[in-house]
Amino acid sequence: MNAPTPEFRGAPSRPEPPSPTAMLAELTHRCPLSCPYCSNPLELARKNQELSTAEWADVFAQAARLGVLQIHLSGGEPAARADLVEIVDAAVKAGLYTNLITSGVGLTDKRLKALAEIGLDHVQLSIQGPTAAIADAVGGYRGGFEKKMEVARWITDEGLPLTVNAVMHRRNFDRLDDVFTLALRLGARRLEVATVQFHGWAAKNRAALMPTREQVERATAQVAEARKRLKGQLVIDYVPADYYARFPKPCMGGWGRVGLVVTPAGKVMPCHAADSIAGLSFPSVKQQGLAEIWRDAPAFTAYRGTDWMPDPCRSCERREIDWGGCRCQAMAVTGNAAATDPACAKSPHHGALRALAEDATAADPDAAFVPRPNA
Amino acid sequence: MSALDAEAVPRLPRGVRLREDPNRGWILLGPERVLKLDAIAAAILSEVDGDRSFSAIVDRLAKRYAAPAPRIAADAGAMLRGLAEKRLLEIEPPESGEGPP
Numbered sequence: 079m080n081a082p083t084p085e086f087r088g089a090p091s092r093p094e095p096p097s098p099t100a101m102l103a104e105l106t107h108r109c110p111l112s113c114p115y116c117s118n119p120l121e122l123a124r125k126n127q128e129l130s131t132a133e134w135a136d137v138f139a140q141a142a143r144l145g146v147l148q149i150h151l152s153g154g155e156p157a158a159r160a161d162l163v164e165i166v167d168a169a170v171k172a173g174l175y176t177n178l179i180t181s182g183v184g185l186t187d188k189r190l191k192a193l194a195e196i197g198l199d200h201v202q203l204s205i206q207g208p209t210a211a212i213a214d215a216v217g218g219y220r221g222g223f224e225k226k227m228e229v230a231r232w233i234t235d236e237g238l239p240l241t242v243n244a245v246m247h248r249r250n251f252d253r254l255d256d257v258f259t260l261a262l263r264l265g266a267r268r269l270e271v272a273t274v275q276f277h278g279w280a281a282k283n284r285a286a287l288m289p290t291r292e293q294v295e296r297a298t299a300q301v302a303e304a305r306k307r308l309k310g311q312l313v314i315d316y317v318p319a320d321y322y323a324r325f326p327k328p329c330m331g332g333w334g335r336v337g338l339v340v341t342p343a344g345k346v347m348p349c350h351a352a353d354s355i356a357g358l359s360f361p362s363v364k365q366q367g368l369a370e371i372w373r374d375a376p377a378f379t380a381y382r383g384t385d386w387m388p389d390p391c392r393s394c395e396r397r398e399i400d401w402g403g404c405r406c407q408a409m410a411v412t413g414n415a416a417a418t419d420p421a422c423a424k425s426p427h428h429g430a431l432r433a434l435a436e437d438a439t440a441a442d443p444d445a446a447f448v449p450r451p452n453a
Numbered sequence: 454m455s456a457l458d459a460e461a462v463p464r465l466p467r468g469v470r471l472r473e474d475p476n477r478g479w480i481l482l483g484p485e486r487v488l489k490l491d492a493i494a495a496a497i498l499s500e501v502d503g504d505r506s507f508s509a510i511v512d513r514l515a516k517r518y519a520a521p522a523p524r525i526a527a528d529a530g531a532m533l534r535g536l537a538e539k540r541l542l543e544i545e546p547p548e549s550g551e552g553p554p
Contacts, residue, residue, distance in 0.1 A: 148482065148487065199484075200468045238468060239467060241485065267468075268540065310538045313539060
């Protein structure tokens with residue numbers, strides 16, 4: 079292994095963390111859609127707080143030096159940035175594998191051609207459901223579904239690989255077979271079936287979005303069947319519902335271990351929901367270098383590795399598989415971000431998480447959404 | 454798993470890139486995927502240029518590593534097929550037409 083040259087540091091020595099492989103760049107919180115499970119924080123950044131083109135270019139160059147391989151350009155809707163082509167160009171020039179995560183709204187054929195020409199590697203297009211009626215009701219944007227169909231065509235016409243991302247929940251889970259069919263029809267190489275995660279906006283909409291146990295079990299079986307049937311044709315990644323699971327998801331592949339997030343205003347976080355954890359403060363790329371933040375910022379070292387773990391994680395044989403699960407979920411359900419993720423059957427709070435799910439599914443299935451504002 | 458057809462031409466599709474990383478060695482980058490390659494996988498993929506047929510790739514590897522071609526064909530075929538199943542590789546069938554199947 080080519081370890082970097084050690085430098086003198088006054089603080090007690092800590093082993094060098096591995097380099098991150100992925101960075102999520104939230105270019106803006108502005109978005110024409112208002113999905114009720116938006117992963118953006120409840121407090122959205124305003125346009126005048128956003129990093130400039132040059133600041134992003136500098137962040138990408140720093141990320142590449144730090145060892146990041148893939149950059150995910152997201153939002154909000156990244157196409158809401160007038161300088162999206164310049165931003166992608168900077169990421170490509172930094173040598174990063176560049177992925178655009180978009181709702182499609184705000185893209186034009188011409189803009190997409192420009193992105194393909196400068197070397198964009200991959201596009202992930204979200205759908206809110208397999209039909210216009212469902213999708214536009216969830217996304218809160220009339221005509222959004224039709225627009226996405228058009229954008230998918232532009233993407234595949236350019237020869238760019240297309241991933242369809244479908245966030246699934248109580249209102250659309252019963253149409254999962256139609257989602258497989260749609261992804262195939264659009265020529266996607268890959269489909270993400272992501273069961274909604276209850277942070278931020280989704281937590282506000284828990285009662286409207288929580289899938290039932292029956293829905294989740296059926297979906298899991300459908301995914302297994304579709305993977306077999308569509309082998310070599312469509313790759314399906316599945317994020318199952320952890321609130322009905324026995325083990326927690328290895329959130330972010332472990333805290334501060336493989337990935338990092340930069341917010342529209344330049345805050346650097348170990349995961350996109352990390353600012354729901356009270357007591358952590360996140361450095362900005364405007365004040366500090368990315369490498370130093372990754373290695374030393376208390377927000378990154380707090381839950382890195384296994385030393386921070388309480389029992390049952392500490393003595394668990396899965397501690398380097400699950401990495402303790404999700405810190406934000408631990409915070410939201412137990413009030414303590416250092417607790418074992420309550421999705422784990424070994425957590426003393428597991429019953430509380432199950433109760434949250436059961437209470438939510440007992441609520442009115444047609445309850446109105448609390449929409450995320452367009453910012 | 455069997456070898457590929459001798460005339461089949463494997464190629465990395467758009468959005469899949471082979472690169473050497475100073476700290477991680479050879480890696481294959483694809484949509485939401487980072488695969489760390491061992492020396493054998495890297496050697497096989499370094500011969501995939503979108504023009505060479507499977508049999509040409511096997512011949513070159515057999516010469517380069519002084520190994521029996523049938524064994525290389527089995528290993529390389531299984532690996533390339535595995536990547537194709539993950540949609541990280543495209544395999545062009547031999548020129549269609551009058552030939553027998």
